[in-house]
Amino acid sequence: xxxxxxxxxxxxxxxxxxxxxxxxxxxxxxxxxxxxxxxxxxxxxxxxxxxxxxxxxxxxxxxxxxxxxxxxxxxxxxxxxxxxxxxxxxxxxxxxxxxxxxxxxxxxxxxxxxxxxxxxxxxxxxxxxxxxxxxxxxxxxxxxxxxxxxxxxxxxxxxxxxxxxxxxxxxxxxxxxxxxxxxxxxxxxxxxxxxxxxxxxxxxxxxxxxxxxxxxxxxxxxxxxxxxxxxxxxxxxxxxxxxxxxxxxxxxxxxxxxxxxxxxxxxxxxxxxxxxxxxxxxxxxxxxxxxxxxxxxxxxxxxxxxxxxxxxxxxxxxxxxxxxxxxxxxxxxxxxxxxxxxxxxxxxxxxxxxxxxxxxxxxxxxxxxxxxxxxxxxxxxxxxxxxxxxxxxxxxxxxxxxxxxxxxxxxxxxxxxxxxxxxxxxxxxxxxxxxxxxxxxxxxxxxxxxxxxxxxxxxxxxxxxxxxxxxxxxxxxxxxxxxxxxxxxxxxxxxxxxxxxxxxxxxxxxxxxxxxxxxxxxxxxxxxxxxxxxxxxxxxxxxxxxxxxxxxxxxxxxxxxxxxxxx
Amino acid sequence: xxxxxxxxxxxxxxxxxxxxxxxxxxxxxxxxxxxxxxxxxxxxxxxxxxxxxxxxxxxxxxxxxxxxxxxxxxxxxxxxxxxxxxxxxxxxxxxxxxxxxxxxxxxxxxxxxxxxxxxxxxxxxxxxxxxxxxxxxxxxxxxxxxxxxxxxxxxxxxxxxxx
Numbered sequence: 001x002x003x004x005x006x007x008x009x010x011x012x013x014x015x016x017x018x019x020x021x022x023x024x025x026x027x028x029x030x031x032x033x034x035x036x037x038x039x040x041x042x043x044x045x046x047x048x049x050x051x052x053x054x055x056x057x058x059x060x061x062x063x064x065x066x067x068x069x070x071x072x073x074x075x076x077x078x079x080x081x082x083x084x085x086x087x088x089x090x091x092x093x094x095x096x097x098x099x100x101x102x103x104x105x106x107x108x109x110x111x112x113x114x115x116x117x118x119x120x121x122x123x124x125x126x127x128x129x130x131x132x133x134x135x136x137x138x139x140x141x142x143x144x145x146x147x148x149x150x151x152x153x154x155x156x157x158x159x160x161x162x163x164x165x166x167x168x169x170x171x172x173x174x175x176x177x178x179x180x181x182x183x184x185x186x187x188x189x190x191x192x193x194x195x196x197x198x199x200x201x202x203x204x205x206x207x208x209x210x211x212x213x214x215x216x217x218x219x220x221x222x223x224x225x226x227x228x229x230x231x232x233x234x235x236x237x238x239x240x241x242x243x244x245x246x247x248x249x250x251x252x253x254x255x256x257x258x259x260x261x262x263x264x265x266x267x268x269x270x271x272x273x274x275x276x277x278x279x280x281x282x283x284x285x286x287x288x289x290x291x292x293x294x295x296x297x298x299x300x301x302x303x304x305x306x307x308x309x310x311x312x313x314x315x316x317x318x319x320x321x322x323x324x325x326x327x328x329x330x331x332x333x334x335x336x337x338x339x340x341x342x343x344x345x346x347x348x349x350x351x352x353x354x355x356x357x358x359x360x361x362x363x364x365x366x367x368x369x370x371x372x373x374x375x376x377x378x379x380x381x382x383x384x385x386x387x388x389x390x391x392x393x394x395x396x397x398x399x400x401x402x403x404x405x406x407x408x409x410x411x412x413x414x415x416x417x418x419x420x421x422x423x424x425x426x427x428x429x430x431x432x433x434x435x436x437x438x439x440x441x442x443x444x445x446x447x448x449x450x451x452x453x454x455x456x457x458x459x460x461x462x463x464x465x466x467x468x469x470x471x472x473x474x475x476x477x478x479x480x481x482x483x484x485x486x487x488x489x490x491x492x493x494x495x496x497x498x499x500x501x502x503x504x505x506x507x508x509x510x511x512x513x514x515x516x517x518x519x520x521x522x523x524x525x526x527x528x529x530x531x532x533x534x535x536x537x538x539x540x541x542x543x544x545x546x547x548x549x550x551x552x553x554x555x556x557x558x559x560x561x562x563x564x565x566x567x
Numbered sequence: 568x569x570x571x572x573x574x575x576x577x578x579x580x581x582x583x584x585x586x587x588x589x590x591x592x593x594x595x596x597x598x599x600x601x602x603x604x605x606x607x608x609x610x611x612x613x614x615x616x617x618x619x620x621x622x623x624x625x626x627x628x629x630x631x632x633x634x635x636x637x638x639x640x641x642x643x644x645x646x647x648x649x650x651x652x653x654x655x656x657x658x659x660x661x662x663x664x665x666x667x668x669x670x671x672x673x674x675x676x677x678x679x680x681x682x683x684x685x686x687x688x689x690x691x692x693x694x695x696x697x698x699x700x701x702x703x704x705x706x707x708x709x710x711x712x713x714x715x716x717x718x719x720x721x722x723x724x725x726x727x728x729x730x
Contacts (some may be wrong), residue, residue, distance in 0.1 A: 027610040121584070122580060122582070124585060124588055125588060125592050128635075149635060181635065182730070183576070183577060183635060183636060183637055184635050184636055211703045262634075306633070307629050307632070307633075308626065308630050308632075308633055311622070311625065312626060315622075333587075506573035
């Protein structure tokens with residue numbers, strides 16, 4: 001007699017087959033059979049969060065830092081609506097996740113049942129794909145498809161909605177070894193003709209520029225990119241999402257570009273004659289107004305796995321659809337075999353220009369100030385951790401300072417919500433990072449406004465002994481909102497001052513963690529050292545920073561990259 | 568410019584709303600949309616008429632191709648194609664109007680498919696512009712009700728959309 005398993009058993013077996021070690025979630029009525037199965041096994045460790053948004057962010061941080069598919073489990077109705085912010089965050093940054101949500105029993109669907117919501121409908125615009133499993137015999141194949149779709153092509157979150165009765169019903173368990181979908185076959189290898197054309201264009205460039213993004217990180221192409229950039233001796237810049245794809249401390253790296261990018265990166269973007277875009281999508285925060293960007297005459301080569309990202313915002317001369325790794329490998333081989341070489345004399349003139357721009361030293365700030373400068377905290381953090389920590393961030397000024405002043409030399413060390421810009425991301429993401437990388441240094445750079453959006457997760461950190469270091473750059477303002485109000489709204493600080501802040505030290509202590517408050521520049525280094533010496537404790541350092549500090553350079557919205565506001 | 572996009576998609580619940588949602592979420596215009604299963608019961612064929620600049624239509628096609636359920640897609644208007652739409656029109660038809668309407672329906676090669684002593688119901692097929700032409704030719708005050716299917720189309724000759 002064949003042994004039949006319940007839908008709940010099948011689900012957990014599928015996750016085990018996929019090699020899932022951690023799952024982040026929150027129980028509820030519709031998923032009780034799944035939780036019962038989790039209870040009965042010990043291969044998968046469940047991390048109980050305090051809010052479903054945090055479950056998805058934690059799975060997201062887990063995925064970003066480890067290159068595995070992150071998994072979250074939430075109940076129906078409010079469970080899954082709470083998770084939507086996390087799902088949208090992962091979708092915008094193309095992070096591979098599988099979200100399993102409970103649904104009311106099939107007979108109750110459409111009856112406005114207790115804790116019923118149209119999950120597939122609500123999440124449709126912010127998932128790569130989603131499924132409602134109405135038949136237990138389809139459950140295993142559906143979960144297999146979910147992992148496959150989430151992790152291949154341009155990655156993204158996939159949701160599997162499972163009605164409660166399906167978790168009770170029985171079926172034979174057959175986990176398919178592979179998946180083939182006639183309608184989904186992502187192109188991996190780039191077109192050889194296009195690649196050859198691109199190489200010709202690269203060899204003839206007089207003012208070349210390489211611009212790379214999160215695609216390099218997602219496709220694990222850092223080594224291939226580094227080889228490519230080194231071989232050509234071209235300047236390169238990174239998007240917020242691409243940081244770490246090429247060593248930030250290297251001479252050829254001219255810093256991040258975009259709204260808060262460096263002067264040299266933005267000017268080189270604007271005035272290059274050949275632009276090689278690699279796993280980046282010309283986001284509005286990256287090139288500003290596309291009209292201004294396209295004013296300048298330059299040829300653009302664009303390598304991306306997602307054809308819809310090519311020629312979406314700017315017209316491209318040579319589109320190459322394929323995985324960043326595969327295409328860079330081809331290019332590297334062609335370049336090595338090529339008899340033609342780059343005119344080093346012409347290139348050195350371009351470097352002279354780039355160095356002139358770099359000499360502006362656009363990231364300078366007052367290092368002698370008597371109040372703590374937020375940039376200085378990030379710089380000290382970089383020094384103390386030898387640039388080797390995993391850094392998560394929330395969203396705002398602190399995020400930009402983290403991106404500007406922590407030098408990422410390795411991929412997957414910089415974990416932030418770039419596309420959606422989700423406040424509340426940093427702490428739960430740090431939990432996922434810490435679980436995926438036990439024993440590693442993990443710091444969450446945040447602000448007093450952002451941290452309060454998911455601060456309840458201090459409780460999860462206690463329960464699971466996660467020794468995250470929280471670097472709170474506390475300026476008593478929603479800093480980025482305040483900065484925009486100063487620039488564009490006549491200094492009218494409408495609702496951007498954060499009044500009635502908690503005593504973060506006591507708050508951290510009340511959860512059983514270590515709290516510190518630092519308000520003198522001279523104490524910053526010592527506090528950070530002490531925090532990392534407490535390697536088994538979560539330390540929350542509340543840095544009281546300069547309230548007036550702004551993020552520079554800045555390209556105001558609607559302007560071109562060369563129209564920067566400098567300090 | 569007007570484009571007619573024809574696509575084969577998995578015949579699954581929710582596939583249609585994924586396409587419709589894509590258009591509303593990205594601010595694309597749908598002029599008409601018709602969908603029905605094909606000779607292969609696992610596949611539906613959808614015909615979508617839309618307007619937009621070349622860049623917008625390129626994005627529409629790329630985004631549609633990205634949907635997991637979309638198996639194959641062509642822009643019919645790239646090359647020769649035939650299009651048809653079915654329209655049912657209910658007209659007030661009394662006295663001398665009856666003869667005049669009958670003549671007009673003949674000119675447009677339509678059929679009167681339901682008759683009462685005050686009403687004709689007419690069936691017309693043709694290109695969208697032909698059906699629009701009929702409505703312009705008729706006295707607007709006579710029109711009681713209209714149902715149109717939206718455009719359906721096929722490539723000309725050897726041009727076939729099939730797996």
